[in-house]
Amino acid sequence: MEQNLSVRELEAWYGSNRTLKGINIEITSNQVTAIIGPSGCGKSTFVRCINRMHETLPGSKVKGDIILNGKSIYDQDPVSLRKMVGMVFQKANPFPSMSIFENVVAGVKLNGLRRKQNLQDIAEKSLRMAALWDEVKDRLNYSGMSLSGGQQQRLCIARALAVEPAVLLMDEPASALDPIATMHIEELVRQLKKDYTIVIVTHNMQQAARIADSTAFFLSGELVEHGPTSEIFTNPTDKRTEDYITGRFG
Template identity: 90%
Template structure:
């Protein structure tokens, strides 16, 4: 199922510091869109606006429109919205007091599901989708913290998938991982785009080139350029994009 996402004149602040300036962007369904740019350019703020996490911070403010499947996200209950827009963070963050199984079904339980068989089915399906089932199926009652870093990150992806979102946001999901675990996550992202619209914030140009269908370059809170990844990397239209990609700054 495809899910369209439109961002119109999006502006965001932390206190008096404006972090996003008039962002307009159409995000293509069932695509991986990479968000690149130097530190402090607004990448993380941008994805946090899409699931309304930005406005939970004290002193944070947002203006503009984000339309998901024809409906403004600001007219929706944030709790309901976060079911539709899943988030995976830079550092794996399993719930430390919970087992692997409990971690996966935590969100589904929160939404009121109590049937044991249904929960077990959701746990298996989500862990399979996160390419983790075969590694953990015999120790589902172990602590989520007993897993390696890469496995913990896939557990967090399984947890995000369990509530059946339509959009998956990933804020540098592999930056804390070793190269092998990173490849696992990248392979997983490629598979997941068949069912999800994915936005990934990354500092790693090679990663964007490997997994993203389209790439958006942010600089000082502005969207400088957005288009097919191959074009952005081989034939950027803006000198600033070229300078960043070739390593002249950032």
């Protein structure tokens, strides 16, 4: 099922600071869209607007619209929306008091499902999709904090997948990981796009080039350029994009 996202004239503020300035972008179903740009350019704010997390911050506000499958996200209950739009953060955040199993099914239980067999099936499916099942299947009752950093991040991805979202947002999910763990996350992203629409924020130009179908370059709260990754990296239309990608600033 297609899960297209259309962002229209999106603006966002923290207090009096306008962090997004009239963003218009179409995000294609079953593709990986990378959001790149220097620190403070609005990348994280942008993805947090897509699942309405930005609004939870004191003094924040948004204007414009985001359409998911023909329906404005602002006409939906935020809690219901977040079942459809999952989020994986920069730092792995397993619930420290919960086992691996309990971490995966936490959101499912919160949404009302309590049957043990169904929860077990969901946990196994989600852990398999996150390429973690074989590593943890014999220790599901261990604390989620007992896992390595890369495993914890894949556990958080499994937790996000367990509620069967349509869209998966990832805010620099590998920035704190070693090269081997980063490789696992990138391979996982490539696999997941068969079933999900993925938006990933990254500072790593090589990572964007490796895994993204399209890339959007943000600068000072504006969307400078968006297009197929191969074109953005080899033949950008805006000199600011070229300067950033070639390391002249940022």
